[in-house]
Amino acid sequence: MATIAFIGLGNMGGPMAANLVKAGHKVIGFDLVQASKDAAKADGVAIAGSAADSVKDASVIITMLPAGKHVVSVWSDIIPSVAKGALMIDCSTIDVESARLAHAHATERSLPSVDAPVSGGTGGAKNATLTFMAGGEDFAFAAAKPILEAMGKKIVHCGKGGAGQAAKICNNMILGISMIAVGEAFALAEKLGLSHQALFDVASTSSGQCWSLTTYCPVPGPVPTSPANNGYKPGFAAALMYKDLRLSQEAAKGSGAVTPLGAHAESIYEAFDHAGHGHVDFSGIIDHIRHLARK
Numbered sequence: 001m002a003t004i005a006f007i008g009l010g011n012m013g014g015p016m017a018a019n020l021v022k023a024g025h026k027v028i029g030f031d032l033v034q035a036s037k038d039a040a041k042a043d044g045v046a047i048a049g050s051a052a053d054s055v056k057d058a059s060v061i062i063t064m065l066p067a068g069k070h071v072v073s074v075w076s077d078i079i080p081s082v083a084k085g086a087l088m089i090d091c092s093t094i095d096v097e098s099a100r101l102a103h104a105h106a107t108e109r110s111l112p113s114v115d116a117p118v119s120g121g122t123g124g125a126k127n128a129t130l131t132f133m134a135g136g137e138d139f140a141f142a143a144a145k146p147i148l149e150a151m152g153k154k155i156v157h158c159g160k161g162g163a164g165q166a167a168k169i170c171n172n173m174i175l176g177i178s179m180i181a182v183g184e185a186f187a188l189a190e191k192l193g194l195s196h197q198a199l200f201d202v203a204s205t206s207s208g209q210c211w212s213l214t215t216y217c218p219v220p221g222p223v224p225t226s227p228a229n230n231g232y233k234p235g236f237a238a239a240l241m242y243k244d245l246r247l248s249q250e251a252a253k254g255s256g257a258v259t260p261l262g263a264h265a266e267s268i269y270e271a272f273d274h275a276g277h278g279h280v281d282f283s284g285i286i287d288h289i290r291h292l293a294r295k
């Protein structure tokens with residue numbers, strides 16, 4: 001079993017670190033927020049005084065942070081303290097350029113590194129059923145796979161450094177667009193006098209079926225575990241969806257791809273975020289859609 005440093009013990013990182021403890025690893029965690037450290041400690045994670053302290057005895061270092069700037073800054077801070085040969089894994093969702101920069105920092109010290117963003121939400125993090133999409137050299141991926149398996153059920157090697165992030169933003173562009181589509185369908189059903197349950201029963205077994213409908217249904221009732229039943233508490237915050245859609249559009253511009261629905265979805269989540277709803281689960285976008293009809 002490995003000694004693993006885990007930096008970023010938030011909604012996702014906290015339960016992921018807890019699953020590594022459950023799998024028998026020694027986990028040394030760090031976060032800037034006291035409540036996250038306390039929760040991780042209750043799950044058996046040893047808490048270090050700083051990010052640099054957490055990595056000293058670790059053979060694997062995992063980061064789960066909000067955005068690219070946090071990952072690049074934390075990796076730059078900790079890499080001088082990391083033991084020779086230790087494996088660096090970043091599970092955050094970040095831009096491809098920052099991911100490549102983080103890999104470059106690791107390579108300067110000959111540390112194997114993997115970008116391994118996840119899909120599956122906080123439920124997947126809690127139940128160790130996440131999907132990991134990984135980018136990195138074959139030998140780094142081979143070393144990371146057994147560690148990631150303690151936190152997920154599907155681990156896909158997508159290619160070289162940055163390929164995991166590329167897969168993630170493509171996936172989340174589908175998710176952002178599909179949540180708006182499902183929200184629009186329920187908003188239309190409401191106007192047509194069709195019950196939520198009736199639309200769900202039809203669409204969930206028809207060609208409208210998708211994850212946004214059957215796992216994260218944006219209205220209360222049909223899927224009791226969806227955030228709609230819990231006051232739209234995240235889950236996956238709308239601000240993070242806006243971030244992912246922004247990343248998809250930056251990548252589209254940089255690569256010459258044209259993604260009109262991705263661009264429109266970004267502008268819809270931007271308006272929702274700027275109206276002060278960034279902390280709400282991203283399925284709460286249905287309220288923004290209903291509001292458009294009242295304008």
Ligand code: NAD
Pocket residue numbers: 007008009010011012013030031032033036051064065066067070074091092093094118119120121122235236237240
């Ligand atoms: P979060 O805000 O709950 O957690 C991030 C944590 O990082 C916070 O606890 C914060 O205090 C900590 N942090 C920030 N800077 C730090 C630093 N310098 N040192 C130590 N800790 C620091 O976010 P989350 O929902 O856990 O998401 C984390 C990442 O996972 C994001 O990139 C997000 O896009 C991605 N993601 C989230 C979900 C989801 O459903 N929440 C799903 C897939 C991917």
